[in-house]
Amino acid sequence: MDGNRRYAKLRGHKAVWGHWKGATTWLNLIDWWSYFNSSEKQEVKYMTLWALSKENLQRNPEELAGLFAVLTVTFRSIAFTASIHRSQIRVRFIGALTGLPQHVLGAINLLERETENYSRAVMLVAVGYGGRDEVLRAVQDVLDSGEDLNEESVSRKTFCSKLSIPPVDLIIRTSESRTSGFMLWDTQSTELHFLHDKLWPELTARDCIHAIESFASRERRGGK
Template identity: 80%
Template sequence: MDGNRRYAKLYGHKAVWGHWKGATTWLDLIEWWTYFNTNQSHQVNYTTFWALSKENLQRNPEELAGLFAVLTLTFRSIAFTASIHRSRVRVRFIGTNKGLPQHVIDAINLLEKKTESYSQAVMLVAVGYGGRDEVLSAVKDVIDSGEELNEENVSRRTFCSKIAVPPVDLVIRTSESRTSGFMLWDTQSTELHFIHDKLWPELSARDCMHALESFASRERRGGK
């Protein structure tokens, strides 16, 4: 979800206004995604939204306070969103709670609790997430277990693997042409789709459809 602050600056507002607009876009895309899955023969059963990176936690206190408020209210809103329950979407969080205020953690716990019995689709939310941190944590787990440090054992300890989510097929990124370390281990064969002319709050369902159409037209050989 990149470009909230730049979007706010374009309209002469503080960063928190951009984060609110970004949250609205996220809620709209959740509605589109759940509708898409009930009306298409090919479903997107797993989706991940990167809501907050580890690096974001180093921003100034005023912006962070506003951002934390946005996250708390958004997570609580999703917990009671009808389409999430109608489509039986389980919401899981990846990353770390370190540095998060208790009201954000409580909202995370509420959302996971409200959807824990569902299995029709999975929505991951990355909060306090860093790609290098994930790989280092997986490697440390292998070493601590006494197992051989190899690709297979590391692969079994990524966030996705731990909750039975397959590796990433497609990454959609607004306004930039980089992945910023997103899921470093589980994106080895990932297709990338960059939307350079839009910031996150400007993203639409049509943009996501174009990304899926582009993905469907690509020949994926996994290096073979």
Template identity: 35%
Template structure:
């Protein structure tokens, strides 16, 4: 009886805290692309005395919730690290359970009314050809069913490895140069990006990892590291990941963004002060933007004097 009371009190507290966090989220600074490393399914099952596949099944339910939370908040793209290239080394029976779960969930997602109501595009990132036929068929099915949608993108990273992705792109570039299809001096960011697993993929704004480990595990290095994505590590295993955890991750991203904006504004202010002879109209435009990001105490000297000696508005 006491444990039941504690559980209900805990649920009410979580709900109340979730509402508080939602009010703190700035709708204009929500991350566009969130990537999630869903860690801890096996440890969650072990803690409960269950088999590993039961932990993966419980984690799949969390995945459905996170998709809904992202869409409701205004996130435009979600990438889930469902099966890495290293996962091929797991015991055969566990791999088969994972493959069954992936195939079933991909088909299930592709048939859910909410996916079509929200116009969610589902696609796979990774070496799909290495997966069993039933998973490849499910990937194709989900892609066909949702190919025309562009309101929200769900990327499922399967048989995915960041180094393998970059290595494959580099080899494709080298072959294109060797064959004469691409000049060496034409090799640029776009030439590499066009040869990654899927195009286009937005730059990652926020990586979330559950389960307590503080590493990004070779996940989306081109899209995350190149964009200096914010990273949020938390201790709950993936099946235990809650809306409060998700909102705390988003709040961490927004806090980092505010800090970066302030730092950029302060650097720009230092340049304006150092080069006082810039054109007046240009200086006014820069300073108008700076005021938005600088704290009150840092705004001294932001007024630009016009030719008649009066401060510019």
């Protein structure tokens, strides 16, 4: 979900204004997803949104305070968003959550608790997430368990595997042409869809549908 700061700068506002606009897009996306799943024969059961990277935590204190406020309000809003409950979407969080402000952690706990009994669809929210950090954590978990270190054992320790979620099928990235290390281990056969001319707050339902249609038209051989 990239481009909030640039969106704000182009309109003469501070970065946090762009993050608020990005949060609105996020809430809209949940509604689009809910509508898509209710109207199409084939559902999109899993969605992951990268809300805050580990590198983002190095930003200046003023912007971070604004970001944390946006996340807190957004998480609380999602907890009581009608489409989340109507579509029975469970929300789970991944990433390095320790060290986040208490008000952010409280909102995370609220959102997970309000949706913990749902299973029709799953929305992962990556906060304090880094691709290399995830791989290092997985390797350390293997070593701590005393298992042999190999591809199979590491695969069992990734966030996706721990939450019983399949590897990533499709990555959609706004305004950039790179993945920035997103889910390094579980994206070996992932398809990519870049929206070079769109900043995250400019994303539309049509953009999402086009990405899904593009994905559906591709021949996936998994390297075979």
